Amino acid sequence: MTGFVFLRVRAHRLLVTAALLAVLLTTAVLATLAAFSGSVGDAGLRHALQTRDAAAASLIIKAESPEADRAEAVQVRSGARQSFDGLPVTLREFHRSGPYALPRGLQPPAAREGEPDLTTFALADRSRVRLSKGAWPSAGQGDVIGVAVPEVAATQLKLLPGPRVLTLADRLGGPAVRIRVTGVYRPVDRNDPYWQLDELGGRGVHRDSFLTYGPMLTDAAAFGSGRITHGGVSWLATADFTTLGADRIDSLRTAAKNSQKLVAARPGLESGVTTRTSLPDVLGSLERALLVSRATLLIISLQLVLLAAYTLLLVARLLSTERAGETQVLLARGASRGRLAALSALEALLLALPAAALAPLLAGPLTRLLAGQGLLARIGLRVDTGPTAEVWLVGVVAALACAAAVVAPALTAAVAARGRGRTLPAPLRTGADIALVAVAAVAFWQLDRSTSGGGALSGDREGELGIDPLLVVAPALALLAGTVLTLRLLPPTAKLAERRATAGRGLTVPLAGWQISRRPLRGAGPVLLLVLAVSMGMLAIGQGASWDRSQDDQADFRAGAPVRVLGSGTSRFGQGGVYDGIPGVRAAVPAARTGLGLSGGRQATVLALDTGLAGTELRLRDDLADTDPGKLLRSLSPKKTVPTGVLLPDDTVRLVLDVTLSSAEDGPHAREGTTITLTFEDRFGVPYRLQSDTLAPDGKPHPMTVDLAKAADAPAGRPAGPLALTGVEFDEAGYPDRIAAKRLTIGGMRSVTADGATRGVTVPKDLAWGAKATASVEPDSSRNERGPAITAVGSSPRTPLDVSYHTGRVVFEDQWGPKRTVTVRVTAKRGEPALPAALATDRFLESSGAKTGSVIDIPMPQGPVKVKIVGALRGVPTTGPGAGALEPAATPATDGGALLIDLRAVNRVLATRPDAAFPPTEWWLFTERGAARQVAAALRDRAEIDPTQIQVRDEIAEDLHDDPLGAGPQSALLAVALVAAALAAVGFAVGAVGTLRERSAEFAVLRALGAPRRQLARLLAVEQSLLIGLGLLIGLALGAVLTRAVVPLIVLTGQATQPAPGVLVELPLGRVALLVAGVAAAPVFIVAALAMRRGDTAAAMRVQGGE
Amino acid sequence: MTENISARSGTSVVAGRDGEPMVRVENLHRSYGSGAAAVHALRGVSFDVAHGELVALKGRSGSGKTTLLNLVGGFDALDEGRVTVGGTDLAGLGEDGLLELRRDRIGFIFQSFGLIPILTAAENVGVPMRLRRTAPKERDARVELLLALVGLADHAEQRPGELSGGQQQRVAIARALANRPALLIADEPTGQLDAETGLAVMELLRAVVRAEGVTALVATHDAQLLGLADRVLELNDGHIVEHV
Structure with a gap:
């Protein structure tokens, strides 16, 4: 029997060689992917622990x-x-x-x-x-x-x-x-x-x-x-x-x-x-990343299995068809179906054994080849490439499965039907394809709504993440369903083409049209192969390009700006001006954030940003809002107003005020001293209170110095000038037993520079102050006590501040009673602050029940601040679980979304409240092109800044791109696209040669009827080109649809979560064109080669007519 | 006679001097292989076929009938000798010339019918006319006429797989006549048919030959069918032996 098997193999050596090639290719690639997954996983784990995560x-x-x-x-x-x-x-x-x-x-x-x-x-x-x-x-x-x-x-x-x-x-x-x-x-x-x-x-x-x-x-x-x-x-x-x-x-x-x-x-x-x-x-964290990496490779492998299985089935079906006559003879001579199946199985083993032996051995060099390209080579990842037990197992199982695929058609071979060929195979006629589409839809829906894990991962009851088989197979099922649906589309499309084609005079186009429309199964094989190969290739290209883009988008989203400083050792007052002098910094934008508790244990983030500055610098992805997100951001900026208060020269390091405090006698237990506190507003509108000296009420002018440089922790710190003096507050402790007139005047202001030069400060002519006096203890009217009051407040260029007041009257009990302090607060008058606007994320709106137009309270110092939601964003950079570890609610379950407000607008509201401010806690630095690293290096050299508090967008992007566990599967995608093209070429070649053989008699007859060789070549070319064109077009359409639907669901972060912002699908046209050219090249070449063949008409006629 | 037939049936008659045979084969030699294993299929075969004649070519299986027909049809190359069809020496024709000959002046009928399985009877008959780029209306009219001629007008839309062997051969005959050939070459046209069907097909062939005024060279080993021919040539060991 073995000898007979070899004879059969020799008789159909072309098809058997094609089958061997397909089996070897498939087995080698699957074994390589298994080896790659294991070795890159281990290497990535070691690399991370030895480099990026070494400290941790x-x-x-x-x-x-x-x-x-x-x-x-x-x-x-x-x-x-x-x-x-x-x-x-x-x-x-x-x-x-x-x-x-x-x-x-x-x-x-x-x-x-x-x-x-x-x-x-x-x-x-x-x-x-x-x-x-x-x-x-x-x-x-x-x-x-x-x-x-x-x-x-x-x-x-x-x-x-x-x-x-x-x-x-x-x-x-x-x-x-x-x-x-x-x-x-x-x-x-x-x-x-x-x-x-x-x-x-x-x-x-x-x-x-x-x-x-x-x-x-x-x-x-x-x-x-x-x-x-x-x-x-x-x-x-x-x-x-x-x-x-x-x-x-x-x-x-x-x-x-x-x-x-x-x-x-x-x-x-x-x-x-x-x-x-x-x-x-x-x-x-690395374990989750390994899972994601393995799931990605598994998804890719399953698609490859699908393509390989189809190629093998196609080859096997052609082999079975070619042997139909031989099979009939054997059956007629007494061979049982079981014996025939055994023959086929033996043949299949002859194909499987070399593949099973060679594939694991090839896996090593191929893994090295894969790991030596692109991202992995740049990272310098070293992988172990010796074949492991797992690789051998995969090789053997794959080889046996391929053998089964080759045997299957032989086991189900039936006598070729006479008469009209059916346009649809039996499974399709019974609706199996619709059932497949339904299953694929369910799997896809599961993938879409997967919440416990992400993508193809899901959590079990204990919360352990694992690879979900249904979710992993979903993309392959979707691919298969889409491809199978093509079969339903082929006959009506071909019929349409046939009607148009047969109306003319010639033979070439009509005959090609008849072939495709009346023998769709014959043409469907190569078409479906091309559809699968192109779709798969597009999915691979789309996944790779989208992953690439997503890393950059994630870096943008996490960093917010090219460089972000999250903290500093200098005083808050001294942080704003630090970045002015750093070469490469184009704009320093202050930001502050706080939390907002929502129902259900969720926590939202409130991010306050100077949107007036950020609006022109911050790049928000277009899909983050339904309208232009940049425009939405700029709508948060408050209207520019006339500066209030007394503007100081920008180089002021000390401010000297001539302050006079005079007071009428107000009792033996009156004051314990008057402390002066000045409020300065920097150019970002943030108020800072700086305490000055204590003043004696002797009616004499005293020069009081406010050391701005010291308050800013100079030389390390520097305020964001020019500063404006916007408030004067003085506290007087004591128990006045009578209403005593008091008066505080600031007679002159002088600015002192770092080199000691002094000059006067210009007071605006229209400077107006508002004053209020409050006591820490409410007066008891039953005891004839009175609270403090302002009697007059004014300003002139020579006397910037003149306020008259009294501190009321109170009954002194004893020194152990509640201490009474009177605070007189004088602030530069300004218009009523507008209601700050806010942008809310969809998550916030969903978590809070608010909507656009709602007015909500934000917790702030000295009480909540009302803001009005004027628009919605899908995400706010630097907020949410995917944006880093800054958030109090860093998990999807507790994430309540984010609100983006303008820092200046909020501080304008807070300026009306005593001792209330929302100072910046972080600085977003927008740099000149290419200067980010230089800026970061300069900042890291500063003593007051902890290097770990500096985030550099390019470094984040590099970390994301260079993560071997994330980059590993991307290297495999290109290889898969190449293998897909190769398998398609093998399958198409087999199909085309089979077509030619099957129709050799027909072509001989046409030659006998007078058809020139070139016409027959044209006929073959037209026919096959129609099939190639159909396959490529449908493949492109299906690939585009699948890529856009599937990629956002399977591209995850290293922590198995959906990336923030969401994945934007990229399909680089250049690469797609290369794919299409690559997939089409071999079939076109094969068709051209076949068309050029010179057959022996006479020999064919002899076979036709007998002797 | 030839002219009368031409006028009646509208066939394209190959121009030639009166008395010139339609087919002239002179001293034809054809061998396959080389050396001791060489097979000499034809050894100096010579004969003529007159215009309008139905000549049967007889010989046992492997006697060289198909080889001879292939050489007369111009899709095999002779080793020695000369073949003239309608006054045209085939040796002087290039590949395009031979194709034109087969397309316009010779009709073929094969033992295994040679129909294209996916085309209907009407479409099969129309193939030679498409090769000649005949206008669609003229083509359709001719197809209808020919199918009626062979008695298959009601089977125009059926495919070969839905027709019996005899019906398929009739379609093949109709196809062979599509471009009004001057010469019909039939290689064992009844070889795959039963006796009764074969006789019917042969009778049809003779009737059509008469009606269309074409010359026919038919290879067959069926004795019953030989009786329908005007002349019988026997091929024996590569030589022609003529019977009356």
């Missing part, structure tokens, strides 16, 4: 007691290793001292009145630092301790290696320490996880309440000598993840969660040691 994946062990301080490194290492589930560990130590004060002489004169600058000593791992000047400190310098200082401290404090000795005071009361600078150092890599052990993060300087420099590195002898107050020791343990695979995630996570217990179980570490690691969270 490390373990910090801190000794909090003297016993723990003395613990042996070997015990710490052992505990750390157990915490990393036995992975090899590198341990680095960091000893730190308590805080020491630097000599005042090192501070600038202006800063010497404030707090001293601080520093600490440290013993650091020398491999993490590099000496840039001088030498490392060594022991044996008497009572003077040698230190190496960080570069930034050396620059700012002008410290160089030399004989100069400095005395540092111990802030904890210990003895002073004398030091000498021996060297200057800098960290090898400031981003090294090691610097988590340093409170300054390796930056060398940090500003918050104090300005701290350091650490000053010294030697072990100095630490051990007892001269330095010991602050504690900490260790950084980093694991070697090079052997880690996805199968160890669970055990590693469990070990990391138990790190405290495991480390504390080591001898010497039983008490006073704390551990800290974010590894469990990182692993959880």
